[in-house]
Amino acid sequence: MSKAVRIVLNVVAVMALFSVSAFAAENGGETYKWAHYIAAGFGMGIAAFGTGMGQGKAISSAVEGISRNPSASGKISTTMIIGLALIESLAIYALVVALILLFVV
Numbered sequence: 884m885s886k887a888v889r890i891v892l893n894v895v896a897v898m899a900l901f902s903v904s905a906f907a908a909e910n911g912g913e914t915y916k917w918a919h920y921i922a923a924g925f926g927m928g929i930a931a932f933g934t935g936m937g938q939g940k941a942i943s944s945a946v947e948g949i950s951r952n953p954s955a956s957g958k959i960s961t962t963m964i965i966g967l968a969l970i971e972s973l974a975i976y977a978l979v980v981a982l983i984l985l986f987v988v
Contacts, residue, residue: 923981930977937970 901918945963949956 923984934974
């Protein structure tokens with residue numbers, strides 16, 4: 884079993900444990916309001932880690948491509964910037980979900 888699969892299974896197990904205690908709480912789970920803050924923090928942390936790794940890989944590949952073929956630097960840079968914008972949008976979506984968890988739920 885790969886490391887990524889083990890991490891995902893551990894996260895699912897922790898989420899399952901929190902959901903059981905939240906559903907068993909009285910008053911609609913008011914005593915577990917802190918779980919929203921933890922979920923928002925973990926969500927943003929995972930999103931920031933993932934987008935950081937993706938952006939690092941994209942920039943690394945672009946620099947390697949430019950060093951191999953300097954005449955194609957314009958096309959590579961343009962494609963890289965568009966890709967970085969799309970990667971960064973994933974972090975913004977995670978921020979929106981985290982803010983919804985904090986202020987709406």
